[in-house]
Amino acid sequence: MDIKSIEKSCPVSEFTEMLGGKWKLIIISRLRSRGKMRFGQIAASIPLISRKVLTDQLKDLEKNNFLKRKHFKEIPPKVEYSLTKKSENLCSVFKSIEDWSNKNYSL
Numbered sequence: 001m002d003i004k005s006i007e008k009s010c011p012v013s014e015f016t017e018m019l020g021g022k023w024k025l026i027i028i029s030r031l032r033s034r035g036k037m038r039f040g041q042i043a044a045s046i047p048l049i050s051r052k053v054l055t056d057q058l059k060d061l062e063k064n065n066f067l068k069r070k071h072f073k074e075i076p077p078k079v080e081y082s083l084t085k086k087s088e089n090l091c092s093v094f095k096s097i098e099d100w101s102n103k104n105y106s107l
Contacts, residue, residue: 018064023049023057025094028066028083032091036070036082061087 019025023046030045031037037045043054058081061067066087072078083091 019066021057023053024061024066027054027057027061028087028090029094031067031081031083031087032094036080038078038080042081 019028026046027042030042034045039054039058043049043051046054058067058069062069065084068082068084070080070082072080
């Protein structure tokens with residue numbers, strides 16, 4: 001049995017593969033709390049992320065159907081990001097994790 005077979009047999013591993021890393025959950029959290037946001041608004045809300053990394057993370061989240069990207073045909077160009085149904089369904093999970101974290105690791 002190879003590592004990919006083991007990972008595929010564990011739903012948590014699949015979840016962490018899609019949403020793992022430093023920024024994806026933070027991006028989803030920002031959109032969860034603020035609703036639709038433009039690229040610059042997301043960047044401003046996460047000051048430590050570089051624009052390239054943010055771009056890459058947004059593309060990956062969109063590719064995995066966690067974000068919707070809406071492009072408006074305007075000048076200057078306008079793009080909005082929002083949560084998909086798939087990521088909205090995770091909001092209760094995120095709330096549970098927040099509650100657990102606040103209870104066990106209060107700042």
